[in-house]
Amino acid sequence: MVSVECELLSNEEDAPGHYVMALAAPEIAAEAQPGQFVHLRTPRTFDPLLRRPFSIMLADKVHGHLRLLAQVVGRGTEILVNTPVGAKLEVLGPLGTGFPLPTGDGDVLMVAGGVGVAPLISLADALRGFEHPAYIRGLFGAADEDMLVCWIEFAGRCDEFYVTTEDGSAGERGLITEALAQQLDRGQAAVAYTCGPVAMMAAVAQMCGDADVPCYCSLEQRMGCGIGACLGCVIAAADGGYLRVCKDGPVFATDRLDWEAILSDQQ
Ligand SMILES: Cc1cc2nc3c(=O)[nH]c(=O)nc-3n(C[C@H](O)[C@H](O)[C@H](O)COP(=O)(O)OP(=O)(O)OC[C@H]3O[C@@H](n4cnc5c(N)ncnc54)[C@H](O)[C@@H]3O)c2cc1C
Numbered sequence: 001m002v003s004v005e006c007e008l009l010s011n012e013e014d015a016p017g018h019y020v021m022a023l024a025a026p027e028i029a030a031e032a033q034p035g036q037f038v039h040l041r042t043p044r045t046f047d048p049l050l051r052r053p054f055s056i057m058l059a060d061k062v063h064g065h066l067r068l069l070a071q072v073v074g075r076g077t078e079i080l081v082n083t084p085v086g087a088k089l090e091v092l093g094p095l096g097t098g099f100p101l102p103t104g105d106g107d108v109l110m111v112a113g114g115v116g117v118a119p120l121i122s123l124a125d126a127l128r129g130f131e132h133p134a135y136i137r138g139l140f141g142a143a144d145e146d147m148l149v150c151w152i153e154f155a156g157r158c159d160e161f162y163v164t165t166e167d168g169s170a171g172e173r174g175l176i177t178e179a180l181a182q183q184l185d186r187g188q189a190a191v192a193y194t195c196g197p198v199a200m201m202a203a204v205a206q207m208c209g210d211a212d213v214p215c216y217c218s219l220e221q222r223m224g225c226g227i228g229a230c231l232g233c234v235i236a237a238a239d240g241g242y243l244r245v246c247k248d249g250p251v252f253a254t255d256r257l258d259w260e261a262i263l264s265d266q267q
């Protein structure tokens with residue numbers, strides 16, 4: 001893990017309010033594992049003071065570039081996406097515990113919701129690099145067509161790809177969990193990975209548990225230090241204890257989590 005000033009190489013709007021940013025960060029790209037994140041701050045300003053966490057969507061180890069997907073939700077992300085190309089960002093990373101890679105045979109299910117597609121693209125990219133790449137069935141759900149951010153990058157790394165939108169503007173009308181039910185019914189899934197809204201991940205966890213398919217999720221949580229020291233990011237564990245999203249996660253086996261407590265914290 002290093003803290004470095006990185007040049008912003010490009011910054012393009014992929015969907016309304018969603019930007020794909022490329023950074024020159026060779027030290028971080030070299031070490032990054034799928035599911036890890038970086039903690040970003042715009043330098044030479046203390047507004048806002050705290051860093052902001054973002055999943056590494058792609059780590060290009062050859063050219064030393066990182067690609068991130070940022071959705072504008074508040075002041076920090078507004079400042080970030082308005083940073084001009086060529087400016088420097090302070091980047092701490094790679095941080096956290098990423099996805100365990102699948103072992104053995106069987107298909108890999110990936111279930112993405114909205115901006116949660118970012119860490120799954122890095123995972124799919126890593127699995128493509130295997131000598132015997134896993135067979136990936138990708139599922140992507142969003143409210144409408146516009147919110148299918150970076151779907152081309154995701155679909156291009158999957159062997160099969162399914163889309164649902166709540167308004168039916170792309171793919172099947174409905175929720176991605178309906179598509180997941182069909183995929184679980186087919187059998188042959190060795191493992192599932194998911195990232196998206198908490199309610200979606202809780203449902204995916206439940207369905208995969210019922211189908212006896214091991215499942216891993218990438219969680220988002222407000223963060224302070226990002227390195228396990230401040231306990232600002234803890235969530236409830238199934239054994240009654242707590243887990244730090246920044247250090248023990250952001251990726252967790254879904255059966256380690258107390259979903260009822262996590263869902264009620266969101267309200
Ligand atoms: C490990 C990790 C990976 C993430 N990856 C991505 C990513 O790839 N792309 C992306 O767009 N966002 C990602 N996020 C969420 C992103 O960090 C927040 O959206 C961002 O910090 C909000 O900052 P803000 O100042 O714009 O929002 P604020 O003004 O601070 O808050 C605006 C709203 O966003 C919520 N929020 C703030 N911080 C977080 C947070 N850390 N997690 C969830 N909700 C938050 C607040 O509760 C509030 O409702 C990730 C978060 C984590 C923890």
Ligand code: FES
Pocket residue numbers: 222223224225226227228229230231232233234244245246247
């Ligand atoms: S953000 Fe400080 S412990 Fe996780």
